[in-house]
Amino acid sequence: MSDSHDIFAATGVDAPEQPAPGAAQPYRVLARKYRPSKFSELIGQDAMVQTLGNAIKRDRLAHAFLMTGVRGVGKTSTARLIAKALNCIGEDGQGGPTIDPCGQCEPCRSIATGSFIDVIEMDAASHTGVDDVREIIEAVRYSSVSARYKIYIIDEVHMLSKNAFNALLKTLEEPPPHVKFIFATTEVHKVPITVLSRCQRFDLKRISAEQLSAHFGMIVGKEGVTAEQEALDLIAQAAEGSVRDGLSILDQAIAHADMDGDGEVKAAQIRDMLGLSDRGAVRRLFAKLLEGDSAALLDAIAEQYKIGVEPLSLMNGLLSLSHQVTLFKVGRASDPTLSDEARQQFSDWSEQLSYPVLHRLWQLLLKGYQEVQQAHLPREACEMALLRVLCATDMPDPGQLAKMLEERGPAPSPPCERESAAPPPVAEPVAQAAPAPVAASPAPSSGLPQQFTDAVKVVGRVSAVLESIMIADMRLVSFDPPHILFQPVRPIADIEIRKIADALKQETGQEWTICEGQGEARPSLVEQEQQARDAERQAILDAPMVKAAFEAFPDAILLEDDDPRPQESRSA
DSSP: OOHHHHHHHHHTOOOOOOOOTTOOOOOOOHHHHTOOSSGGGOOSOHHHHHHHHHHHHTTOOOSEEEEEOSTTSSHHHHHHHHHHHHHOOOTTSOOOOOSSOOSOSHHHHHHHHTOOTTEEEEETTTOOSHHHHHHHHHHTTSOOSSSSOEEEEEETGGGSOHHHHHHHHHHHHSOOTTEEEEEEESOGGGSOHHHHTTSEEEEOOOOOHHHHHHHHHHHHHHTTOEEOHHHHHHHHHHHTTOHHHHHHHHHHHHHHHHHHSSOEEOHHHHHHHHTOOOHHHHHHHHHHHHHTOHHHHHHHHHHHHHTTOOHHHHHHHHHHHHHHHHHHHTTOOOOTTOOHHHHHHHHHHHHHSOHHHHHHHHHHHHHHHHHHHHOSSHHHHHHHHHHHHHHHTTSOOHHHHHHHHHHHOSOOOOHHHHHHSOOOOSSOGGGGSOOOOOOOOSSOGGGSOSSHHHHHHHHHTTOHHHHHHHHHHEEEEEEETTEEEEEESSOOOHHHHHHHHHHHHHHHSSOOEEEEOOSOOOOOHHHHHHHHHHHHHHHHHHSHHHHHHHHHOTTOOOOOOOOOSOGGGSOO
16 A cells, blocks of 8 residues: 555545546547548648748748638638647657657657647737747747757737737748747738748638538548538538638537437438528429419418428528529539539529529629628518519529510500690691600719729718728729629628719719629738838838848837928927
């Protein structure tokens, strides 16, 4: 018996039980348990892995890397893998940088647990200031303790303040040879251009639903759980390209399945758990829209609402379905999870519906989705939006409408006007005179603003608030008067867009179309101004005389002169 047991025996107190060897460890969620430990386990990022592998083999390693992409695609995991690859010494302690780290040496194991002294991880969301960056700048001068490279991993780097970014620029451009920087961000557009230009950038892609479904199937096999393929497909679709989101849902689904007793993850359970609409039910609802059966449409909505399907999820399902039908029409159907019945139905719809009808259907559903998203009464908003779609299914598109008007000629006068109007006198020359000309729409297209900045000035004459929205919150995709396509810096309310369009119409006499769209967008006017200021500041810092001054006085700072008055008019 040990001394401790003797002590407890002497005091008459029972000794506490010692934990049995191999006792169960605390549960680790799937997202942490199956985090990639080597590059071959990264899914969907083959191009990046190949580039890094070639760079390591050729000894052409950049001094700074930037990982960008949506949540859960492996940005931080990739940063740690790069740290392993650069510092791995092999099981025999003689290895060099490799794209296939051993995972057994001290650096590999310590980096995996986050305890390696020469790999410093910093969350920029909680360390945003210049003082935090100054600590890094001071520390990079010292060599690594035991590793080949000292590596700084800064997550959510876009959260750093402007001054922090500026303080980091010089060190980032010319770091010591033993230092590497790895940045990760979900909002790369918030990272200054001056920082982006100093990094080797990797855009991590969203993971396809097919790859996610196969990955989740492998994981449930390792976990000793059975799952329906349709259930895995639903989880993969709900993950929206994020491995971490999908694994979190899968974790919840496995727990939900265990409660049912049979341990199988089923598609019906996933729909109940996430409030998803049944794809078959959505197709039936879509058919009701096309048939124009309003009573059956309302009954179908009520049935889905009764079983727990959220109206927003229903609208999302209809949007996805209309997109799939359009893909079938252009011959680009690529969803392997569709059943043969669904494929045949989509094929039939794609033959029946013309492109204008499909595009109008998409626009109406998208508008309805936005209304349901903002409504205080989501179910009622969903019903009204779908009834509007139903009423618009038989409407001719603008091209057909124009052709019909041309074929029919001018519309006849209403019966009441024809009966009350006296016949025109034949002998009077005045009666044969041409009718008074109708006022033409003012401001033809040639007189419209020809530049986006001109349109901003036009709106500024009406409202300074609307002008500020166009300056700060609109990234221009295309400007083709009277059409403006943009991407928002931050969400812009529909009413603000309408007010801007009304202001342009008021000043130009022309109806304007302003909407969000996809495509390559230019920075907003505010962002362009900021980039110009940053470039001007960097030009000053790069001047030989300024460089010499900073070398002579390392603690000096560059002050910005914001006083617009001439030098001679300022007080001493």
